[in-house]
Amino acid sequence: MANARVIIKRLKAVKNIRKITRTMELIATARFKKAMDRASEAKAYTQKIAEIVGDLSAADLSFSHPLLQKRDNEERVLVLVLTSNRGLCGGYNSGVLRQAANCLRRLEKSRKNLVLEVSGKRGISFFKFDGKATDKQYTHFEEKPSFEEVDELATRFIDLYTSGAVDRIEVAYTEFHSVARQSAKLETLLPIQDLSTDDNQDQEQAHAVDYEFLPDAEAILKEIVPAAFKAKLFKCFLDAAVSEQVARMIAMKGATENADEMIGDLSTKYNRARQSQITSELSEIIGGALALE
Amino acid sequence: MIAANSIQLTVVTPETTLLDEQAAVLQFPLEDGQIGILPGHAPMVGRLGIGELTVTTSKGTTRLFVDGGFVQVKGQSVTLLTNQAHQLEDFSAAEVEKSFNEAIEREAKTPFEQSTKQHDIDRNRKLLSLLNKS
Numbered sequence: 565m566a567n568a569r570v571i572i573k574r575l576k577a578v579k580n581i582r583k584i585t586r587t588m589e590l591i592a593t594a595r596f597k598k599a600m601d602r603a604s605e606a607k608a609y610t611q612k613i614a615e616i617v618g619d620l621s622a623a624d625l626s627f628s629h630p631l632l633q634k635r636d637n638e639e640r641v642l643v644l645v646l647t648s649n650r651g652l653c654g655g656y657n658s659g660v661l662r663q664a665a666n667c668l669r670r671l672e673k674s675r676k677n678l679v680l681e682v683s684g685k686r687g688i689s690f691f692k693f694d695g696k697a698t699d700k701q702y703t704h705f706e707e708k709p710s711f712e713e714v715d716e717l718a719t720r721f722i723d724l725y726t727s728g729a730v731d732r733i734e735v736a737y738t739e740f741h742s743v744a745r746q747s748a749k750l751e752t753l754l755p756i757q758d759l760s761t762d763d764n765q766d767q768e769q770a771h772a773v774d775y776e777f778l779p780d781a782e783a784i785l786k787e788i789v790p791a792a793f794k795a796k797l798f799k800c801f802l803d804a805a806v807s808e809q810v811a812r813m814i815a816m817k818g819a820t821e822n823a824d825e826m827i828g829d830l831s832t833k834y835n836r837a838r839q840s841q842i843t844s845e846l847s848e849i850i851g852g853a854l855a856l857e
Numbered sequence: 858m859i860a861a862n863s864i865q866l867t868v869v870t871p872e873t874t875l876l877d878e879q880a881a882v883l884q885f886p887l888e889d890g891q892i893g894i895l896p897g898h899a900p901m902v903g904r905l906g907i908g909e910l911t912v913t914t915s916k917g918t919t920r921l922f923v924d925g926g927f928v929q930v931k932g933q934s935v936t937l938l939t940n941q942a943h944q945l946e947d948f949s950a951a952e953v954e955k956s957f958n959e960a961i962e963r964e965a966k967t968p969f970e971q972s973t974k975q976h977d978i979d980r981n982r983k984l985l986s987l988l989n990k991s
Contacts, residue, residue: 606872608869619902719973723969727969773931773932775902778888778892778902778904779887779889784902794940
């Protein structure tokens with residue numbers, strides 16, 4: 565029979581863990597709200613970029629830019645993996661890493677040269693364990709990636725791509741659709757496949773306006789393509805940050821609920837153990853009293 | 858058509874929407890020179906340069922420092938997309954001068970490094986002249 569004292573100890577431990585997971589859930593919720601606000605504020609910029617791109621395409625321009633051209637033989641491929649610095653966030657990291665590992669396997673099969681860049685401690689330790697060398701590691705992107713930091717990274721990517729050091733850039737991250745749905749995804753960043761977003765409505769309206777381009781449409785195109793790329797990369801980072809908080813929130817909610825269930829179970833067990841202990845003590849006393857007579 | 862008498866100005870950076878208000882007059886630098894916008898301007902898309910954005914509203918004037926980007930004029934609304942925009946008062950002359958000197962002395966070997974160096978020099982020079990003027 566389980567000793568009542570042992571059960572009490574365990575019960576206390578579970579209660580403590582519940583307190584911790586509950587607090588983590590609350591923290592993740594607060595951080596999620598902040599990250600969400602940032603992401604929605606950033607949306608205005610991407611939308612406007614898409615609008616101007618739409619305006620440009622309405623102006624009958626042939627889109628040609630080094631960042632848009634697909635190269636015939638892709639020799640070197642850069643893969644950027646966005647994971648979190650901290651764990652305890654459910655399947656968030658494993659989802660991204662599964663995508664990344666699949667991609668790496670494919671690339672290895674086709675004997676491509678690989679440049680691997682990882683953001684987040686979780687991803688770094690995963691690749692270390694896997695025995696894969698990472699070329700660059702970042703741990704400074706927390707739940708609030710700033711545009712300045714991403715800009716630095718993006719400028720380096722553009723430089724690498726235009727100089728021909730890499731022929732394709734892929735990113736593995738978690739895309740945020742809604743609070744209930746996020747999905748790990750592998751996306752090609754460069755060459756840019758599709759500049760205009762699926763907002764056809766904006767483009768329809770743009771057709772109606774006859775713009776004057778200063779200094780000329782070519783020059784604007786030259787500048788807007790890198791800007792669109794930067795905005796896209798920034799969106800990846802923001803999405804990843806929001807998804808991480810959501811994943812942690814849900815994981816911690818599950819943990820708290822499980823702890824609650826366990827507390828219930830353990831209290832029932834404890835009460836039973838206590839009662840049977842009292843019963844046996846009573847019967848011992850009665851037995852002793854009977855023996856004295 | 859009745860001529861509009863105000864501009865709906867929006868200034869957005871990748872991180873946030875900085876300004877969203879009614880303005881009477883705008884002045885900002887394009888890549889090849891200063892431009893002023895009054896209500897009823899023809900539709901336009903342009904590249905921004907480095908320099909000062911002056912917004913005159915009914916309440917007064919706001920001065921911002923913008924560093925590259927785009928402008929879109931469409932009907933009554935004017936949108937400025939820029940990577941960086943700060944209040945001019947946020948900069949201190951001493952700090953700008955320090956980073957200006959750092960940029961001048963920085964070694965730049967690759968074309969990429971040279972272009973960032975040139976950009977930093979231009980930016981800080983412009984900023985210095987603006988700060989000294991005011």
